Amino acid sequence: xxxxxxxxxxxxxxxxxxxxxxxxxxxxxxxxxxxxxxxxxxxxxxxxxxxxxxxxxxxxxxxxxxxxxxxxxxxxxxxxxxxxxxxxxxxxxxxxxxxxxxxxxxxxxxxxxxxxxxxxxxxxxxxxxxxxxxxxxxxxxxxxxxxxxxxxxxxxxxxxxxxxxxxxxxxxxxxxxxxxxxxxxxxxxxxxxxxxxxxxxxxxxxxxxxxxxxxxxxxxxxxxxxxxxxxxxxxxxxxxxxxxxxxxxxxxxxxxxxxxxxxxxxxxxxxxxxxxxxxxxxxxxxxxxxxx
Numbered sequence: 001x002x003x004x005x006x007x008x009x010x011x012x013x014x015x016x017x018x019x020x021x022x023x024x025x026x027x028x029x030x031x032x033x034x035x036x037x038x039x040x041x042x043x044x045x046x047x048x049x050x051x052x053x054x055x056x057x058x059x060x061x062x063x064x065x066x067x068x069x070x071x072x073x074x075x076x077x078x079x080x081x082x083x084x085x086x087x088x089x090x091x092x093x094x095x096x097x098x099x100x101x102x103x104x105x106x107x108x109x110x111x112x113x114x115x116x117x118x119x120x121x122x123x124x125x126x127x128x129x130x131x132x133x134x135x136x137x138x139x140x141x142x143x144x145x146x147x148x149x150x151x152x153x154x155x156x157x158x159x160x161x162x163x164x165x166x167x168x169x170x171x172x173x174x175x176x177x178x179x180x181x182x183x184x185x186x187x188x189x190x191x192x193x194x195x196x197x198x199x200x201x202x203x204x205x206x207x208x209x210x211x212x213x214x215x216x217x218x219x220x221x222x223x224x225x226x227x228x229x230x231x232x233x234x235x236x237x238x239x240x241x242x243x244x245x246x247x248x249x250x251x252x253x254x255x256x257x258x259x260x261x262x263x264x265x266x267x268x269x270x271x272x273x274x275x276x277x278x279x280x281x282x283x284x285x286x287x288x289x290x291x292x
Contacts, residue, residue, distance in 0.1 A: 004285055005220065005259030007032040007065060008273060012051055014044035022055045024270060025062060028277035032063035032095060034261055037070050040106040049082055056090045064090060067185060067222070067261060068097035068167040072107045072115065076127040077149050080134035087158045096131070097185055099167040100124040115146070121172045123147055128164055128180045135162060165220065174199055178206025178217065185261065187222035188252075189236035196255045219257040223249065226265050227275040237265070242279030249280070250287050 008025040010018045010033050022033045033055065037048040048066055056064045064086065069079065079096070087094040100120040101107050107114050115123060126144030133140035133152070140152045165183035168174050169191055177184050184203060191199060204214035224237050231239035238248045249260060264272040 003258070004253070004281075005031045005218065006281055006284070007034050007063075007220070007259070007261040008276075009033075009067070009261060009263040010035045010051070010055065011269075012036065012038075012045040012048060014046060018046070018051055018055050019058045021269070021273070022059050022062060024273055025277075026059050028273060029281065030062060030262075030277065031259075032065050032261075033059075034065040034067035034095075034097070036067055037073070037099075038103075038106065039073065040103070040109045049086075053086060053089075056086065056093065061093075063093045063095055065095035065165070065261075066097040068099035068165070070099055070101040070107070071124050071127045072101040072112050072120070073110060076130040076147055077134055077152055077154070079127070080131040081154055083131065083162050084135055084154065084156065084158050087160075087162050088156065092158075092160055095163045095165060095183075097165045097167060098124065098127060098131075100173060117170075118172070119146060121170070121176060124166070124168075124173065125176045125180060128166075128176070131164065132180075163218075165218070167222075169199070171202055174202040175206040178203040178208075178212070178214070179210050181217060183218040183220055185220040185222060188224065188238070189222075192235060193252060193255060196252075196257075200256050218259060219255075220259040220261055221252050221257045222261045222263060223252070224263045224265055225249075225272070225276060225280075227272060227280060228266075242275060243283070245276075246280045246283040246287075249284055253284070253287070 008030045010021055012035050025033050035048050052064050083096045104114045122145050126147040129142050130149050134154045142149050163182040165185045166177045166181040167185050168177045207214040226239040227242050227245055229241045233239045
């Protein structure tokens with residue numbers, strides 16, 4: 001196991017306190033905080049990018065990740081501009097997570113055309129090309145099937161590559177991850193452990209087909225966790241004592257994951273965060289150190 005990267009989920013629900021949660025995560029030793037991107041719905045929520053900007057302004061060390069921005073919601077060139085600004089303003093702490101767009105209802109409600117499944121994956125790949133090109137190349141042009149840019153000038157260029165993590169599951173999307181992404185961030189509930197080896201093989205094969213080192217693509221597993229001896233694990237929940245939770249996460253690391261995005265359940269999220277940081281992460285990191 002290589003050096004472990006561990007993040008903490010932030011709630012976007014209005015009324016929750018993302019700044020306090022992020023500061024707690026920073027003080028507890030988490031490596032990054034992340035927030036999902038679901039602007040549609042009757043529950044009051046913050047815009048993901050606006051909220052993470054607010055969080056970034058009130059933290060100093062911890063990295064800030066989108067988990068994951070839906071490509072159909074925004075023009076990729078503007079995502080590139082936002083990413084460059086956030087990375088500059090945070091001193092290089094931004095991680096850009098992207099996804100193809102989970103809910104057709106959400107895409108339609110927000111006013112966008114609902115792409116086919118094939119076009120969603122094509123657009124995800126085009127978005128990565130556009131964002132990377134915009135952040136690195138003067139006068140960048142890219143002709144995609146649905147997403148194109150022409151003689152694009154965006155300044156300033158970030159001084160270092162901004163990591164792009166993709167939340168992907170299907171065969172074509174996994175191949176896009178292998179060819180183009182810096183990281184893969186699937187969710188435990190949608191990609192159960194028994195499916196991971198085959199999915200990772202597809203990513204690795206796609207990486208090798210374009211001359212990339214598969215080991216350079218980080219694997220970050222979204223995992224819902226509850227440290228509670230009275231809680232029972234399910235297919236979508238890692239639960240039990242700190243030792244049981246750490247053992248389960250070590251098993252996921254054995255599948256090739258080099259990090260975790262920890263999502264906490266229940267009204268006692270702050271206490272759960274302390275339990276994970278104090279009792280689970282040290283055991284995981286000790287295991288990581290012994291494998292270096």
